Amino acid sequence: MALFGRSKSLVGLDIGTSAVKAVELTRKGDRLVISGIGTAEIQAAEQLPDAVRAALQAGGIRARRCASAVSGRSVIIRQVPMAPMSDGELRQALEYEADKYIPFDVNEVQIDAHRLVTTADSAGQIKVLLVAVKKNLIDDHLAVLRAAGLSPRLVDVDVFALANAFELRNLAMGIEDDGVRALIDIGASKTSLCIMRGSKGLFQREIYLAGNDMTDAVAKRFGEDACDVERMKREPGGALESMQDAILGVIDDLASEIRLSFDYFDNQFEQTVQEAYLSGGSGYLSGLDTLLGQALGLPVRIWDPTEGLEVEGEGSGKLHGANSDLTVALGLASRLRAA
Numbered sequence: 001m002a003l004f005g006r007s008k009s010l011v012g013l014d015i016g017t018s019a020v021k022a023v024e025l026t027r028k029g030d031r032l033v034i035s036g037i038g039t040a041e042i043q044a045a046e047q048l049p050d051a052v053r054a055a056l057q058a059g060g061i062r063a064r065r066c067a068s069a070v071s072g073r074s075v076i077i078r079q080v081p082m083a084p085m086s087d088g089e090l091r092q093a094l095e096y097e098a099d100k101y102i103p104f105d106v107n108e109v110q111i112d113a114h115r116l117v118t119t120a121d122s123a124g125q126i127k128v129l130l131v132a133v134k135k136n137l138i139d140d141h142l143a144v145l146r147a148a149g150l151s152p153r154l155v156d157v158d159v160f161a162l163a164n165a166f167e168l169r170n171l172a173m174g175i176e177d178d179g180v181r182a183l184i185d186i187g188a189s190k191t192s193l194c195i196m197r198g199s200k201g202l203f204q205r206e207i208y209l210a211g212n213d214m215t216d217a218v219a220k221r222f223g224e225d226a227c228d229v230e231r232m233k234r235e236p237g238g239a240l241e242s243m244q245d246a247i248l249g250v251i252d253d254l255a256s257e258i259r260l261s262f263d264y265f266d267n268q269f270e271q272t273v274q275e276a277y278l279s280g281g282s283g284y285l286s287g288l289d290t291l292l293g294q295a296l297g298l299p300v301r302i303w304d305p306t307e308g309l310e311v312e313g314e315g316s317g318k319l320h321g322a323n324s325d326l327t328v329a330l331g332l333a334s335r336l337r338a339a
């Protein structure tokens, strides 16, 4: 693909609801090395370009070519059963049938599709992944990137970037098993769920329950405002237990939604999720892995997506904490591999 030219570096830029995360990867021989990590809080939607610039600056990131992602309710991801056919026929068939699956005017969306499972099932059908994104969401997103002085090369969707980060991890660590694992990335406004078999993402979904709902639950319990709760989530001190107790309801609701998806997956692919990898800023919440594991009834481990990767100038403070909030940004930057 000539998408990136022979560029040496690419910025993966994750513009979340609460923070911008930027990771720069640089090609060193046949390896990809992390050459910059920067994050910045988002104060207001009008200030998005400033937050992007701040994240780049915080990471000492000089590359301007970027891969970024959109997400949310203007992004539709569907698994569609189709008869086996050629690429051209598939595209045509989907254009014709898209309105069956997409709750928007098909003229307002950009559609992408690829084959998820190519061997036909007993009904003679294959599984096709249909992705539709509202064009105005992409336009607004590109405008922010350009206003921040970046040169956008690719716009992905958060859940797919999550899967790419896991693939990069497996490559970096030489892991080649076919285990079925769930990636659960809990952000501020949403949780991205991706079920992987080995390094391949087979099921993707967004659930609109996440850190903000936990903040609201704690705020209600303690009668505090959201800003104070945000501080408390980061440094709970003696309030940890009562804070965990306050968010149990949110965790249970989230676990029910996740379990519904596990059941669907089980049904569709006849395989059971064995363990889950937890990431996203909310993954930092003390004890969340244990609580979610109990609610789901399977092992949940915190995932540091930089695990196994080399960091240029290590010790310069680039890595922070478990780096769990960097999954999407890193997965986006990993597209440098295709350059």
Ligand SMILES: Nc1ncnc2c1ncn2[C@@H]1O[C@H](COP(=O)(O)OP(=O)(O)OP(=O)(O)O)[C@@H](O)[C@H]1O
Pocket (backbone or CB within 6 Å): 015, 016, 017, 018, 019, 020, 186, 187, 188, 189, 190, 191, 210, 211, 212, 215, 230, 233, 234, 280, 281, 282, 283, 284, 285, 286, 325
């Ligand atoms: N150290 C921490 N301890 C506990 N919670 C934290 C910590 N740091 C961030 N969070 C929480 O993580 C959430 C933000 O996570 P993240 O940066 O992954 O979200 P986002 O990408 O901005 O949002 P989204 O993906 O939903 O659009 C917030 O709800 C915040 O309160």
Ligand SMILES: [Mg+2]
Pocket (backbone or CB within 6 Å): 014, 016, 017, 158, 187, 188, 328
């Ligand atoms: Mg996010």
